[in-house]
Amino acid sequence: MNIRLSAAVLVALASLPLGVSAQSADLKGYYRYPALGPDRIVFTAEGDLWSVPISGGVASRLTTHPGEETRAVFSGDGKTLAFAATYEGPTEVYTMPLAGGLPTRRTYEGARALPVTFDPSGALVYSTRRYSTLPAVQLVSIDLAASGVTRVPLAQAVDGVYAPDGSLYFTRVSQGSFTKRYKGGTARQLWKFPAPQTGAAREATKLFPDYEGESTAPMWWKDRLYFITDRDGTMNVWSCDAGGGDLRQHTKHVGIDAASPSLRDGKIAYQLGADVYLLELSSGNTAAVSITLASDFDQTREKWVKKPADYMTSAHLSPGGDRVVMTARGQVFVTPRHLNRGGRTIEATRGAGVRYRDARFMPDGKTLLVLSDQSDQPNSPGEVEFWTLNADGSGAAKKVTSDAEVLRWEGVPSPDGNYIAHHDKHFRLFIHDVKAGVSTKIDESTVDNIEGLVWSKDSAHLAYAVIAPNTYRQVKVYTIASKATTVLTSDRFDSYSPAWSPDGNWVYFISDRNFETVVGSPWGTLAPEPYFDKRSKLMAVALKPGLRSPFDRTDELVTAKEEAKKEESKPEEVKKDEQKPGAPATDVKKNEAKPEAKSGEADGEKKDDAKKDDKKEAPKPIEIDPNGIQERLIDVPVPPGNYSGLFATEKRLFWRSSGSGDEAKTSLMALDIDADTLKKREFEAKAIVGDLGSAEPSADGKLVLVRKGDALFVIDAGSGPNADLSKAGVDLSGWQFAMTPREEWRQMFVEAWRLERDYFYDRKMHGVDWRGMLDKYMPLVDRVSTREELSDVIAQMVAELSALHIFVRGGDTRRGPDDVQPASLGATFTRDQAAGGFKIDRMFISDPDEPSRTGPLMQPGMNIRVGDVITKVNDTEALSAPDIHALLRNQAGRQVLIEVKHATGETRKHVVTPISMGSEGDLRYDQWEYQRRKIVDEASNSTIGYVHLRAMGSGDMADWARHFYPVFQRQGLILDVRNNRGGNIDSWILSRLLRKAWFFWQGRAGEPYWNMQYAFRGHMVLLCDENSGSDGEAIAEGFRRLGLGKVMGTRTWGGEIWLSSSNFLVDRGIATAAEYGVYGPEGAWLIEGHGVDPDIVVDNLPHETFNGEDRQLNAAIEHLQGLIKEDPRSVTPVPPHPDKSSGDNRKK
Missing domain, CATH: 2.30.42.10 (PDZ domain)
Structure with a gap:
């Protein structure tokens, strides 16, 4: 019989299957990829293969390698297991006896080879990209006795099963984004490839041509094909007859998908949640198999993070620069600047299942301000709030804020510690009043994050940069007392990275306003376009009128004023004419002898004196006159460059300077602005540190923390060029700490849920009860015993959003010691x-x-x-x-x-x-692309050009230049974005294709040529297919909407909510979020979930394509040849030259 399960019941089953006592629940694992044998089920748990009787019980471990062994497949006789493993590094196919023994390696693909099935002859069939020129997964069979390899004659196939008549039922393509109820162009769909018959045409056909959803994992039993499909919204087991008719549903799970089914002798084992379920086809009964593991659950033991610097997310100096506070792997640590001179590295947090995203010192040097997702409410996932900790690791954390709605970024305390400036993922800027315990929103961007938060010395003003609606950043200052915002820069130039001058009269900033193109004109090959390198300049704005630029050259009027000021500032206690010869002009009391300290009092008195001496005068209040402030800009005498990260100390300006190009290095630059330098007017920018990651000053401005890779250095703010870092390093060599995997996994699961909530482009989460999804999948996390299993749970959860561009990957997974690459x-x-x-x-x-x-x-x-x-x-x-x-x-x-x-x-x-x-894969792709170009040249007699784009990145722009410009003068062009992996350069390509020729040049010799240079005047067509994704789809839709030509091929992937891939978890794994939806001028969302429908549908069928046919390319050639015949785009003939003769000068 069929059992209809509610989501709540499924969670209960996932947590504690029927027949399992509470006592044995602790021995339960997370079970994936079941394979059904004659009397046993083999599955993956803890990254190893396990075997258990079909009736359930205690499973025995078959493999023990530290890497992953997965996707087991039984041979026909049930005695041999094929499986995928990473014994030497790459994922390859191995076999071993079910009874145990040394695994035998069967493939050397150097890529992802996965076992699929055994064919009727006993050969092992596996999937691989190894033999295809165009990157595509194909099926290959290997004779285990002779090691001979035979390719199944299909251009695309990711899995399959053979029927008794020799027909192959297979899933043609798949895609890597985790999504449910997917109906895009790459949806997994079943095809039938008939057995070879003498004289009969042989081609694969789609089994369900009218269903756009997913049907996959074919299995054969008694004249019927079994598979899993999402026809009712959840992946369940269905079947059909040999021709795809007589559909029947066999399981009716709701909310949690059936996955990885395996059929044998009328039974189907499959994964549901964290369990293996068994379906009896004869009765229709399905139930969880009661399985426990005889395991020590080694991967859940306490684990030492040997190199925390690999996971470092922030590092900041203490106010005096004697210590550094760091966050790594979600925890907070404080270490002395000179650990080798004494002291210890303090583990300031021991938060079980808590992530601290950022930590910095409060001005008192004793307290840390941290961002933490710690929850102080039971059964609540918590929000990212500000807390304080004692820097010495003592005491408990204290909550500072309680009003977070979304992910918060850095918190910057004011110098007096009374305020905290911070911003969030909704582009809002807040100031939190520490004493009042209230946060006030002071600004909001409509474009992107607010940045560059920096307080004035008197804690009265906050400078920052906010993006204006025209996408240019503006520098602003918010004043606490008046609650007024002063806009220091206009939106005509991009201005950012503010820094207060030491005297508080100026705000320095960086502004992109140097526009000197390194390309002189559009003439030459590739029609070069202007490129503005070194756009950044250092600028300053006077906060009140009447201030002369400190960088101006002196003149006689300035000199006179300075002398007058010196005379006025002389001390008046003792007149010069009353002084005795040689006596200093000082107060007599200052020279009186002090009594000697008594024994035992010296140290204390010295400390008290030191404290008195350390007490600084209150900072001079800063005055800001907003009237005409944008007219009070000055240039800082530094040549333009590629600058960022400006900050100021008492005597210097510092900033990051980067070279040009992707591999350019970054240096820490400095400009002296002390009184002597300003007086001499000798200004020279100096490179202090090369190959820089980041840099920031201590609160007193005397030291600078430098980060290079995963190493930290503290240098003197007055360091000269090419500072010696040999003795400046912060000693991290002994830094290690312990963590508990299960606690971390639970935190990562909740954070993945929260980050998806905070990053996803739709705040309503596509209508999904997102909090309900947290509750639904949380019980599965308690079953997890490896990082890969956690990824599986996260993938199931994020798939509920039914969006593409959601990938779950990376993280601290266990690997074997070998990395042997073929x-x-x-x-x-x-x-x-x-x-x-x-x-x-x-x-x-x-x-x-x-x-x-x-x-x-x-x-x-x-x-x-x-x-x-x-x-x-x-x-x-x-x-x-x-x-x-x-x-x-x-x-x-x-x-x-x-x-x-x-x-x-x-x-x-x-x-x-x-x-x-990997290079061989590129070489195979090169052949495919080269052959397409040759086919087009030969078929069109070189009247049609061909350009293929594999993706949409900077390297692909190079391919565009390499292949478009040589054929720009042809009468036809095929732009091929089949198999395009996406990127973000569609606007570059489309803008070049939109160029129009609007006049011609003709000299006294040679052929005419046109303006705009390299404009394509011929007919165009774009080819796309089911593997065209992301920006590869955007360019296809843009090509059509902009009227450049027809789109031909098959419907594309359907992933058009773009992403940044910045929401990393503590172990550097990620569950990406779809962040930027795309809609058209008509007000409708574009492409997502469906794909781009071609104007002319042409499919490259699996068998004929394997044999070398490219039906889509041939159709594109024929289409263009027809257009060229109807409308040849030849160059307009040169008109007769004008006759400007007159009278007797006319030639006779």
Whole structure:
């Protein structure tokens, strides 16, 4: 019978399945990827394979490697297990006897190879990208006895099952974003590939052409195909007949998806939540299998973080610079600046299941201000609020704020400690009154985060930068007493990073207002466009009128004023004419002898004196006159550059200066602004520290904390150029701390939930009861015993939003000690026992115009051909290994000696340099792209150009330039964004395609050419497919909406809520959030969840595409040829030259 389960019941089942006592609940694990054998279920838990009787009970462990062993598949006889494992680093396919034994490696893909099934002949079928030129997952079978590999003749297939008649039912494509109820172009759908029949046409067909949702994981039993599908909104087990008809639903779970099903002998095992369920097809009964683990749950033991600096998220100096407070892995630590001179590193927090995001000293030097997600309410996930801690680690944390609605950023205390400035994810700026316990919103941006918070010395004013509606930042100052905001800069230039001058009369800032293009004109190849490098200038604004720039050159009027001021400031206690000869002009009392301190009082009196001496005068109140303030700007005498991170000390300005380009280094620069320098007017910016990460001063301005990578240094604020850091390092070598995984996992789960809430573009969370989702999935976290299992729970939760661009990845996962990477010769091989080696089947060919991308066996002078046989590798017999790539492990980039038996019978030795498997993937892709370009050139007689974009990043812009400009004058253009992985450069490409030719130049010789330079005058078409994603979809939609041409191919992925991937968890894992939705001028959301519908639908069918056909490309060529025939875009003929002769000068 079928059981309809509510979400609440499912949670209960996930937490404590039927038949499991409370006593045994502590021995329960988190069970994934069940495989059903004749009488046992093999599944993954704790990253290992386990075996348990079908009836349940105590499972026994089959594997023990520190890495992951997953996705087990039983052989037909039930005696052999195939599974994926990371024994040597990459995820490869292994087999082992069910009874136990040493696993045998079966693949050397260097990528993600996953077992799928065993075919009727007993060969193991697995999925891999290894053999496809265009990156696509395909199915490959391997004869376990002979190690021979055979490709299933389908261009795309991620899983499959064979029916008794030899037909293959398979899922064609899949996508990596975690989402439920997905109906986009890459939805998992079932196809049928008929068995080969003599004389019959053979092509795969979609099994359910009218259903846009997901159907996957095919299984065969008694003339019916079983699979999981989301037809009722939840993934459940269904079946159909061989032709896709007679649909039947077998499970009716609600709210939690069935996953990873495995069928054998009329039973289906599948994952539901954290458990394995078993469905009896004959009766229709389904129930959780009662499983416990005989395990020590090793990965849940207390764990030491050996290098916390790898997880450091903030570091700040104490007011006097003697200590540094750091946050790492969500905890707070205080360490002396000179640990080697004494002192200890203090673990200021021991918060179980709490993350401290940021920590800095309050002005008293004894208290820390921290951001924490600690909850002080039972059964509440908590919000990120400000708390205070004792810097010495004593006492309990004290809550400062209680009104957070969304993620808060840094808190900056005022110098007197009475106020805390902070901002949040909703672009709001607040000031919290510490004594009153009240936060007041003082500003809000409509564009992005507010930044650059810095207090004046008198704690009366806060300077900051806020983004104006035109996206330019403006520097503002908020005054506490008047509650007034003074706008220091206009929105005509981007101004940011404010810093108060030492005397409080000026606010320094950086502004992008230097516009000197490094490109002189649009002439030349690639139609160069202006590029404004070094736009930043250092500026200052006078806070009141009448202030002369401290950087101005002196003149006679200034000199006279300065002399007058000196005379007025002379002391009047003793007149010069009343002084005795040689007597100083001082008060007599100041020179009176003090009595000597009594024994035992000296230290105390010295301390008291020191305290008195340390008491600083109250800062001079800062005056601000807002009238005409934007007219009181001055330049700081520093050449323009690429600047950021400005701050000021008593005697210097500091800032970060970066070079140009992606690999440019950043330096800490300084400009002296002390009285002597200002008097001499000798200004020179100096590079203090190179290869800089970040820098900030101590509160007293005497020291600067420098971060380079994961290392911290404290330097004197007066350090000279190229400061010596050898003795300035903060000693972090002994810094370690312990953490409890389960507590951390629970915190990360809640934080993933909270960050998704705070980052997701829709505050209503697509109508989902988001708090309800936290409650729904939280019980599963208690079952988790590895970081990978936590990711599985998080993935199930975030998928409830039914949005794309949500990925769960990374984190502190356990890995094995080995990282042995295969290498490639840029070819595929067949094991040839008779020939004594591995025969070359195919060598991947790249564009001959780019010799740097040529494969290892294709190098000039090799003369190696398809059909030649490699008999030895580094003097080792090739056939001694199951796969030639086993002999190439760890050989990428190294010289390797191979012996080749050529087709002529001659045997020669060659020295080759293998490439990495990733580079081989690029090489295979190169061949695909090069072949498309050749096809277009040959079919069109070079009248149509071809440009393929693999993604939409800066490197792809280089590919655009490499391939578009040589064909810009052709009559047709195919822009191919199939398989495009996305990025953010669609506007660059579209703006170039929108260029129009509006006149022609013609000299006395040569052909005419047009303005705008490199405008494409011909007809265009864009190709997309189900693997066109993100910005690859945006450019397709833009191409059509802007009228550039037709879009051809198949419906795209459907991921158009963009993301920043900045919401990291404490262990550097992430559950990305979809942050920026896209809608059109008509007021409708675009693309998300559905994809871009092509104007002309053309599908590259799996079998014919495998055989080399590219139906979509051919259709694009035919389409353009038709347009060119109807409307040839030839250059307008040169008109007759004007006759400007007159009278007798006319030529006769």
